Amino acid sequence: MTLSPQEAEGLLGELCRFARAATGCVALANRVVEAALLALLENRPRASDPAARLHLFRAVQDELAALPSQKGGGDAFAGLAARLLAEASAPPRSPDAAGRFAHAWLARRLERLSPLRRTVLLLYHMMRFSAAEIACIVRRDVATVEAMLRATWRELAPPRQAEILIIEDETLIALDLSMLMRDLGHRVRGIAADRAEAEALLQQGVPDLILSDLxxxxxxxxxxxxxxALGDETSVPVVYVTACPEDALEGAEPGRPVYVVPKPFCSFRLSLAVCDALATAGQRNGGLN
Incomplete structure (x- = not known):
């Protein structure tokens, strides 16, 4: 039995889609697929073999792994981010601000993954291979692929709703920050303009995140x-929104990330910083993710 023209066209389209997602370049992806197909000519799989699709994808992956670097494509990350958010267990937020920022944050996190981890996600979520099939394609054992998927899912889990304390003495900026956090689906415990007000709000307990001016x-x-003043025992993340961003880096605690957004702040950049801070805190103590 041989592949019909429609089946061959569909399989070739899948291979090209996978290669484009991994490389971010149409021309390079086409060359990768062409090289993989040529490499298979010497030991081609039977078209009727159920493993034929695996052989083809493994040949493409072998070519991808031989490339100097794989940065992936923004469009591919956007598509994978949308699929991951759709499959997330967390309830959806506003389709406007919260959804847009969560999507952009997740696409940016995908860019930071190693090529192999990103490939495993692409094969699982976009190409719909099982862990056992992915293990065959990337030439790893099944346990390694399953562990990689679990670890990556934890790292990419979108931050959930958080309680945020704002420390800012400029009224308009404080209100702007409060509105933005509410648009993102978070709760704002209150706004403190000085130490006394902040201490009063902190008596209610430690918030999930603090937005503070310096x-x-x-x-x-x-x-x-x-x-x-919160003390060393707490791991509450802080995002400094300040006109003096360089001051926020001075005296920072070693090994602890510092999130700084300069004034006048960009809403998009601040939203990403908040997502990063909450996600990192959640990975560290299991509190929010």
């Missing part, structure tokens, strides 16, 4: 001092 009134580093 300078409050004439006190240059007051925001950081308020945060430091």
């Amino acid at each position: 300078r409050l009134g004439l006190l240059r580093d007051e925001g950081r001092r308020i945060v430091a």
